[in-house]
Amino acid sequence: MEILLIQYIEGFRSVRFTCKQVQQNITYRWFLGISPHDRVPCHSIISKLLHRRISDSSI
Numbered sequence: 001m002e003i004l005l006i007q008y009i010e011g012f013r014s015v016r017f018t019c020k021q022v023q024q025n026i027t028y029r030w031f032l033g034i035s036p037h038d039r040v041p042c043h044s045i046i047s048k049l050l051h052r053r054i055s056d057s058s059i
Helices: 002-010 015-024 026-032 043-056
Strands: none
Touching: 002 015, 002 026, 002 043, 015 026, 015 043
16 A cells, blocks of 8 residues: 555545556656556555445444
8 A cells, every 4th residue: 555655745636646656657666666567556446445444444
């Protein structure tokens, strides 16, 4: 979930925009450990994982 850390630090408002930035920025790819030949995770997968973590937690 380091992509969400990038989103928070950079102040990006959407997961979709964050994924596009990760696709284009080699520094983000290096931080995430994604080689230039690998695919960046789809924004919908990250959103589903985030939603599942929030709905599974008990407050």
